[in-house]
Amino acid sequence: MSKPRRILPGFHLSLGIALVYVSIILLLPLGSLVGQLADLSWARYWSIITDPRNLASYRITVLSAALASLFNMLFGLLCAWVLVRYTFPGKRILDALMDLPFALPTAVAGITISTLYASQGAIGQWLGFKVAYSWLGIVVAMAFTSVPFVVRTVQPVLEELPASVDEAAITLGASNAYAFRRVILPFIWPALLTGTGLAFARSLGEYGAVIFVAGNMPYKTEVTSLMVVTRLQEFDYPAAAAIASVVLIASLLLLLVINIYQARFFRRIHGNQHV
Amino acid sequence: MPARHVLASLFAASALGASLFAHAENVTLLNVSYDPTRELYQQYNKAFSQWYQKESGDSVSIQQSNGGSGSQSRSVIEGAPADVVTLALAYDIDAIADRNAGVPKDWQKQLPDNSSPYTSTIVFLVRKGNPKGIHDWGDLTKQGVEVITPNPKTSGGARWNFLAAWSWALKQKLGDLGKLHDPRYAEEMKAATAYARDYVRDLFKNASVLDSGARGSTNTFVKNGQGDVLIAWESDALLASEKLDKGNYEIVVPSLSILTEPPVAKVEGNVKRKGEAAEKAADAYLKHLYSPEGQRIIADNYYRPRNTDGIPQQELRLFPKLELVNVDEVFGGWAKAQKTFFADGGVFDQLQQR
Numbered sequence: 001m002s003k004p005r006r007i008l009p010g011f012h013l014s015l016g017i018a019l020v021y022v023s024i025i026l027l028l029p030l031g032s033l034v035g036q037l038a039d040l041s042w043a044r045y046w047s048i049i050t051d052p053r054n055l056a057s058y059r060i061t062v063l064s065a066a067l068a069s070l071f072n073m074l075f076g077l078l079c080a081w082v083l084v085r086y087t088f089p090g091k092r093i094l095d096a097l098m099d100l101p102f103a104l105p106t107a108v109a110g111i112t113i114s115t116l117y118a119s120q121g122a123i124g125q126w127l128g129f130k131v132a133y134s135w136l137g138i139v140v141a142m143a144f145t146s147v148p149f150v151v152r153t154v155q156p157v158l159e160e161l162p163a164s165v166d167e168a169a170i171t172l173g174a175s176n177a178y179a180f181r182r183v184i185l186p187f188i189w190p191a192l193l194t195g196t197g198l199a200f201a202r203s204l205g206e207y208g209a210v211i212f213v214a215g216n217m218p219y220k221t222e223v224t225s226l227m228v229v230t231r232l233q234e235f236d237y238p239a240a241a242a243i244a245s246v247v248l249i250a251s252l253l254l255l256l257v258i259n260i261y262q263a264r265f266f267r268r269i270h271g272n273q274h275v
Numbered sequence: 276m277p278a279r280h281v282l283a284s285l286f287a288a289s290a291l292g293a294s295l296f297a298h299a300e301n302v303t304l305l306n307v308s309y310d311p312t313r314e315l316y317q318q319y320n321k322a323f324s325q326w327y328q329k330e331s332g333d334s335v336s337i338q339q340s341n342g343g344s345g346s347q348s349r350s351v352i353e354g355a356p357a358d359v360v361t362l363a364l365a366y367d368i369d370a371i372a373d374r375n376a377g378v379p380k381d382w383q384k385q386l387p388d389n390s391s392p393y394t395s396t397i398v399f400l401v402r403k404g405n406p407k408g409i410h411d412w413g414d415l416t417k418q419g420v421e422v423i424t425p426n427p428k429t430s431g432g433a434r435w436n437f438l439a440a441w442s443w444a445l446k447q448k449l450g451d452l453g454k455l456h457d458p459r460y461a462e463e464m465k466a467a468t469a470y471a472r473d474y475v476r477d478l479f480k481n482a483s484v485l486d487s488g489a490r491g492s493t494n495t496f497v498k499n500g501q502g503d504v505l506i507a508w509e510s511d512a513l514l515a516s517e518k519l520d521k522g523n524y525e526i527v528v529p530s531l532s533i534l535t536e537p538p539v540a541k542v543e544g545n546v547k548r549k550g551e552a553a554e555k556a557a558d559a560y561l562k563h564l565y566s567p568e569g570q571r572i573i574a575d576n577y578y579r580p581r582n583t584d585g586i587p588q589q590e591l592r593l594f595p596k597l598e599l600v601n602v603d604e605v606f607g608g609w610a611k612a613q614k615t616f617f618a619d620g621g622v623f624d625q626l627q628q629r
Contacts, residue, residue: 053627111494118499133484133501216426216485218627226487230428233345234619235352235370 033248036241048242056219057227058246064135064223065203068142073196076150077188083151084158098151101144106208113141114213133215138223141209146199153195157188186269190262197258201251299332300552304560306337307357309344309367309431309537310490311511315576316361322572323563327556335556343488344431351542352376358546358557361539363431363489365389366609368540377544391536392564393578396599397439399527400496400505400512407503411529412443415504416477423484423502425492427616427623432489434617436506439533440478441616442600444471446531452600476626497524508535513577513593534599537578539564 037045048054083095101109117124117132117140124131131137161184169179207225214221224247231240308316320337327335340347340355344363348370351357357377362368365383372378383390401409407420415422425433446452448467454460484501486492489508496505497515504527505512516524539561546557563569570580574590583591606612616622 053624114495115499118495118501120500132499133495211487212491215483216487217482218485226429229346229487230426231619232349233429234617235349235374236619239619 030248033241033244036237037245039238040242045242048239049246053218053222054224054227054243054246057222057224060135060138060221061204061224061247062250064138065142065200068139068146068203069196069200071139071143072147072150072199073192076147076195076199077154077192079147080151080154080158084155085163098148101146102148106145106206107212109144110141110209110212113137113144113209117213132213133221135214135221137213137215138210138221141213142203142206145206145209146202149198149202150192150195153191153198154188157191161187190265193258194262197254201254204247204251299334300550302333302335302549302553302556304335304337304358304546304553304557305340305356306359306361306560307340307347307351307355308361309347309363310341310488311432311493311508311514312361312537313339313341314514315510315573315578318576319564319569319572322568323560326563326568327559330559331555333552333556335560337560343429345429356545357542358549358553359539359541359560361537363535363537364434364609365536365538366613367431368538369610371540371542375544377542378540379543382540383538385541386539386561387565388581389536390538390540391581392539392561392569393537393573393580395509395535395537395578396532396597397435397506397535398509398512398532399529400493400507400515400524401503401527403523403525405525405527409504409527412440412474412478412531413447415440415506416474416481420481420504421483421502422478422481422504422506423486423492423496424482424506425489426485426487429487430489430492432508432511433485433492434612435508435533435535437475437616437623438602438606438612439529439531440475440506441471442533442605443529443531444474445605446600447474452605455605472622472626475622479626509579509594510577517577517593528595528597531598531600534601536601 040048079094079098083091083098114121114132114137116122117127117137119125119130119132121132129136131140165187166179166183169183170176174182205225206223207229210223211226214223214226216222216226224243228240228243228247231237231243306316306320316337316339320339324335324337327333340357342350344367347360348362348367351360351371352374360368360371360378368378368382372380372382379385386392399409399415401407407417408414409420414420424436427433427437442452445455445467448470449455449460449463454463484492484495486495489511492505493507493511493515495501496507497520507515509526512524512526516526541554541557541561543554546554564573565581567582567585570582570584571586574580574583574586577593579594580586602609602612606615614621
């Protein structure tokens with residue numbers, strides 16, 4: 001009798017269900033995307049994805065998403081920090097608010113942001129520069145829809161780090177800044193990076209919120225997801241799939257790079273022991 | 276689903292078999308429509324249900340879906356269970372017919388007036404007092420005028436805007452649109468086309484926001500205070516100036532515009548599966564739009580009725596007479612216009628190139 005490899009029962013069943021689920025929810029749509037691409041020759045694929053208008057849209061999308069993610073990295077971390085380390089009245093409400101961007105339909109978010117930040121809007125009228133209907137509007141919309149990724153990935157990690165750790169650092173003579181840089185940041189860095197990466201990937205594909213604030217001017221404020229929708233509107237599915245594949249590959253590469261970096265990071269911290 | 280269908284048909288069969296009882300059916304229809312018809316069909320659906328119940332005994336409830344005309348058409352092609360489609364332009368229903376998605380090829384001949392129970396046109400909405408002095412298409416390309424229009428690539432309404440602007444420019448140069456298809460004027464036509472290109476290019480240079488749909492543009496102009504002039508459906512412009520924000524906007528009627536004919540059609544492929552009662556109800560639903568009651572509701576919601584009998588003067592006053600061209604005459608139909616102007620690499624794309 002060979003003894004069972006795993007102590008926990010139900011491995012085959014749960015793995016099977018998980019794989020079926022992943023296939024239906026993830027791989028099937030991706031597969032049909034690739035299927036659409038099969039209708040294209042390489043030359044045509046290349047000419048679609050390097051069309052100057054599409055190139056302009058990648059630049060706009062990537063720059064806006066980068067800025068929005070950077071912004072979220074800072075403020076998401078701050079929010080997580082406040083939520084974990086302090087107690088104050090209304091904390092639960094603030095905590096719940098963090099998920100709002102996920103719960104709200106993105107189109108509603110887009111329309112609301114455009115109304116607030118328009119030149120006569122509640123916020124826009126106080127700003128000396130244009131936000132809604134410029135690329136800054138895109139950044140605001142992307143930042144709004146993706147901030148929970150950072151907060152929700154950093155928060156649990158921060159909760160595991162007891163306040164006594166930074167207190168110890170400080171009693172041992174570290175300055176506040178030093179303690180943050182050398183003690184806290186290394187601990188939450190992988191989570192912060194993952195959260196920011198997820199926020200970035202989400203921003204690359206954002207459509208609903210962005211479309212109402214961007215202004216959608218060719219070469220200036222057209223995001224890549226709009227280019228995809230435009231092609232769909234022309235019933236040119238292969239071209240839409242071609243443009244979408246660029247976003248998809250960019251997101252996958254990014255997530256992969258983050259995962260590899262994280263694995264390295266853990267190895268550096270924990271040696272080769274299993275974590 | 277199929278199990279339910281089987282059950283439903285069993286029930287229907289047994290009801291027919293019995294046939295001793297007068298049987299009133301419950302029918303649900305889905306009307307897939309374009310963006311600015313929300314208010315129109317909300318009112319019409321209610322009126323129709325009441326009328327139809329009296330007429331046939333069957334009770335019909337109508338579900339309504341609104342969105343950009345092009346994306347609505349696409350969703351029907353991809354399998355949305357629409358029973359009737361009421362879209363912004365014939366091309367979008369042609370697209371369904373061409374892909375055999377439930378609408379017969381000759382759909383436009385099945386109802387009167389090109390299957391368009393109402394018409395509308397394209398006008399300008401400006402801010403109170405018309406501060407930028409906008410009176411006709413020519414004023415839209417002046418320096419410092421900010422124009423709001425949706426994007427012709429994604430919005431049916433925007434395509435009408437584009438074609439209206441183009442027609443005006445042609446007329447400016449030709450003087451008489453009768454010359455359009457007359458080979459004797461080929462040279463003049465060439466010059467006029469070049470003029471129209473330049474004009475429309477300048478027009479889009481003055482555009483500061485290209486929303487993806489007509490309602491988005493109205494929102495941008497009215498709610499968010501962007502731009503000096505909105506090129507809009509007359510129905511949307513009237514809704515904004517008469518209802519939403521009375522007194523703050525003025526409608527400017529240009530010297531020439533386009534006759535927009537938003538068409539309707541039954542999606543046979545879908546409604547047939549629901550049975551005879553549903554099919555009858557769908558037919559009646561579209562036909563009743565042409566009735567005095569339907570036409571009245573149409574006028575109430577700022578669309579131009581086909582038949583003005585019995586519609587009060589004060590409502591008709593909202594629809595001024597102006598020179599209207601139509602797509603078939605000037606552009607040789609929607610299929611051709613779509614291909615020339617809005618397809619990938621078409622005139623609109625060329626004009627946008629830097």
